[in-house]
Amino acid sequence: xxxxxxxxxxxxxxxxxxxxxxxxxxxxxxxxxxxxxxxxxxxxxxxxxxxxxxxxxxxxxxxxxxxxxxxxxxxxxxxxxxxxxxxxxxxxxxxxxxxxxxxxxxxxxxxxxxxxxxxxxxxxxxxxxxxxxxxxxxxxxxxxxxxxxxxxxxxxxxxxxxxxxxxxxxxxxxxxxxxxxxxxxxxxxxxxxxxxxxxxxxxxxxxxxxxxxxxxxxxxxxxxxxxxxxxxxxxxxxxxxxxxxxxxxxxxxxxxxxxxxxxxxxxxxxxxxxxxxxxxxxxxxxxxxxxxxxxxxxxxxxxxxxxxxxxxxxxxxxxxxxxxxxxxxxxxxxxxxxxxxxxxxxxxxxxxxxxxxxxxxxxxxxxxxxxxxxxxxxxxxxxx
Amino acid sequence: xxxxxxxxxxxxxxxxxxxxxxxxxxxxxxxxxxxxxxxxxxxxxxxxxxxxxxxxxxxxxxxxxxxxxxxxxxxxxxxxxxxxxxxxxxxxxxxxxxxxxxxxxxxxxxxxxxxxxxxxxxxxxxxxxxxxxxxxxxxxxxxxxxxxxxxxxxxxxxxxxxxxxxxxxxxxxxxxxxxxxxxxxxxxxxxxxxxxxxxxxxxxxxxxxxxxxxxxxxxxxxxxxxxxxxxxxxxxxxxxxxxxxxxxxxxxxxxxxxxxxxxxxxxxxxxxxxxxxxxxxxxxxxxxxxxxxxxxxxxxxxxxxxxxxxxxxxxxxxxxxxxxxxxxxxxxxxxxxxxxxxxxxxxxxxxxxxxxxxxxxxxxxxxxxxxxxxxxxxxxxxxx
Numbered sequence: 124x125x126x127x128x129x130x131x132x133x134x135x136x137x138x139x140x141x142x143x144x145x146x147x148x149x150x151x152x153x154x155x156x157x158x159x160x161x162x163x164x165x166x167x168x169x170x171x172x173x174x175x176x177x178x179x180x181x182x183x184x185x186x187x188x189x190x191x192x193x194x195x196x197x198x199x200x201x202x203x204x205x206x207x208x209x210x211x212x213x214x215x216x217x218x219x220x221x222x223x224x225x226x227x228x229x230x231x232x233x234x235x236x237x238x239x240x241x242x243x244x245x246x247x248x249x250x251x252x253x254x255x256x257x258x259x260x261x262x263x264x265x266x267x268x269x270x271x272x273x274x275x276x277x278x279x280x281x282x283x284x285x286x287x288x289x290x291x292x293x294x295x296x297x298x299x300x301x302x303x304x305x306x307x308x309x310x311x312x313x314x315x316x317x318x319x320x321x322x323x324x325x326x327x328x329x330x331x332x333x334x335x336x337x338x339x340x341x342x343x344x345x346x347x348x349x350x351x352x353x354x355x356x357x358x359x360x361x362x363x364x365x366x367x368x369x370x371x372x373x374x375x376x377x378x379x380x381x382x383x384x385x386x387x388x389x390x391x392x393x394x395x396x397x398x399x400x401x402x403x404x405x406x407x408x409x410x411x412x413x414x415x416x417x418x419x420x421x422x423x424x425x426x427x428x429x430x431x432x433x434x435x436x437x438x439x440x441x442x443x444x445x446x447x448x449x450x451x452x453x454x455x456x457x458x459x460x461x462x463x464x465x466x467x468x469x470x471x472x473x474x475x476x477x478x479x480x481x482x483x484x485x486x487x488x489x490x491x492x493x494x495x496x497x498x499x500x501x502x503x504x505x506x507x
Numbered sequence: 508x509x510x511x512x513x514x515x516x517x518x519x520x521x522x523x524x525x526x527x528x529x530x531x532x533x534x535x536x537x538x539x540x541x542x543x544x545x546x547x548x549x550x551x552x553x554x555x556x557x558x559x560x561x562x563x564x565x566x567x568x569x570x571x572x573x574x575x576x577x578x579x580x581x582x583x584x585x586x587x588x589x590x591x592x593x594x595x596x597x598x599x600x601x602x603x604x605x606x607x608x609x610x611x612x613x614x615x616x617x618x619x620x621x622x623x624x625x626x627x628x629x630x631x632x633x634x635x636x637x638x639x640x641x642x643x644x645x646x647x648x649x650x651x652x653x654x655x656x657x658x659x660x661x662x663x664x665x666x667x668x669x670x671x672x673x674x675x676x677x678x679x680x681x682x683x684x685x686x687x688x689x690x691x692x693x694x695x696x697x698x699x700x701x702x703x704x705x706x707x708x709x710x711x712x713x714x715x716x717x718x719x720x721x722x723x724x725x726x727x728x729x730x731x732x733x734x735x736x737x738x739x740x741x742x743x744x745x746x747x748x749x750x751x752x753x754x755x756x757x758x759x760x761x762x763x764x765x766x767x768x769x770x771x772x773x774x775x776x777x778x779x780x781x782x783x784x785x786x787x788x789x790x791x792x793x794x795x796x797x798x799x800x801x802x803x804x805x806x807x808x809x810x811x812x813x814x815x816x817x818x819x820x821x822x823x824x825x826x827x828x829x830x831x832x833x834x835x836x837x838x839x840x841x842x843x844x845x846x847x848x849x850x851x852x853x854x855x856x857x858x859x860x861x862x863x864x865x866x867x868x869x870x871x872x873x874x875x876x877x878x879x880x881x882x883x884x885x886x887x888x889x890x891x
Binding site for chain 2: 366
């Protein structure tokens, strides 16, 4: 197996974007290629991650991107795994480099949905659930995660204010990220006074619908060394699944796929949760971040909320969780999110994260899932 | 690299299906697993190919399938590359086995759109073009392939009756395929008298919109040998791209991605076009099959139509092209088509193709592209 590296990264701003899905895909890809210091012709193929290209009338985005990059002869494909599309696509690109099929690839994630409005977006996103058991009965994602939150409140004696503190922390981080959708600080009172979306979750417990594109250049370690320039190493990669419908699981306060994927990634990397300096985790709702940090082994089950109370997950505390602002504040363009997490790895581990830098960061983790965690991928990155 | 085999195959009937996208995905997958003689728990992951899951309100199909198979902990993903999704997904599954990441996988393709009607389907399919340059100007796929057909008629002195003979041949083959969408023979007059869709293409020059699902079990050669039972070997795999918009190409009567992908596949397999006994090629329109057979090297440029006139592409003639009936008669559930072609490889090379059997078949090829060939994958299979 070849060692695999990330050689460059680029992103559009996340938020409500005016440009087309093809345009923002191209913008992020060009930025990543430029950041890597390579020519487009050195890119062997593109791995696109996207869920609802139909929203902007463009699926089969790969050939459009390759044509715009001036390399139309090169192959491309699109990978969808709901909100986990980006990390799953990164995994496939990783596997193809590791196996020696390519020396250099780009993985670009994109989503463009905000122009369709909240009703369209909520409806279509519900198609990512197990629609027969969930979506068609009205159980869209805020409702499903509210069920998890209610179970967690009951089981572990947490309070709604505790969840609010996750949002406050992530907005504090996002305020330091010039690419974030929501670059503003909020208070616990702001969260508690925001509209109830699905009790106990309120508006500020929920990540926004975002447009955006993120791209990274992956290559073999040999290619990276020959090329020169900053790179980071991918030292762990794991995937896993959970029963698609929440009702099919034994427990409401844990996501099996996170455990399966992270155990595989830790094993491959030869590290444990204690070694991780910072992590970008899937905080589509505040409850999700708490559950994630437990399932990833950072805290014991039921102790994630105590860690939030004690501010142990803040930037440059015990473990910096979501230094980028996470889905909650950086935004959640669903096909781009998993790749955006890798962009944060690259920026942090090459010393380009500005005011949100994690001090002395050596090991970072990305954790990204689809739906209520029916699919999940975890990757571990090391500074070179 | 591990040798990669196909150990089992299954399909629903293609056509207008009443069951849900989740149901037909499951039906084909269960059939393939049963045909392979393995247990679901031996499947390491699923590679789904699908384009418009939104039509039946279910994207993120993988976890739904895995849950129904009783293996919810296993990973899955969906790959989209327009009408070439199946072959691109097969390629990714192939690469993951070849690299040793898995011993056994399933690749299942599915599409379910006919219930949405012709207008919805035509509109959404046009999102697979380069929408900025093509779809939004009204250039949907019948019009784009009509442009290619017009150019071919002019350049090589073909007639519309010649194209009709491609449809007649494929319907003759499809009439022998119990899974085909259109199991009826037609005549040149039927084609010539059918409604003009986009001149010079008439209704019977066009493949139908179909629902359907197809699935194959891939495994390492070691797994196949240990397991016993019939299997076929994948000996060549190639991918390529073309300028996304037809207007960006130098010639209208050739598809660059087909040449790139097939040259790679021939090189890897160590064979030439002359060695291939039968091929499933992408005949979304009659013109496409003619162009394909030239770009794949079976005939010189401009001679593909002469081969049709001389009936050299009929079942058990010089080279059996589309013994299954092809997209034209077997049907074209776009996410399933590329996998359906592999099902035909398995059935032919293990002696299970019934009345449409290619005599003494040893080497078969699948050729499947997206849009007007913006993306393409070619695979070569050998009997074990």
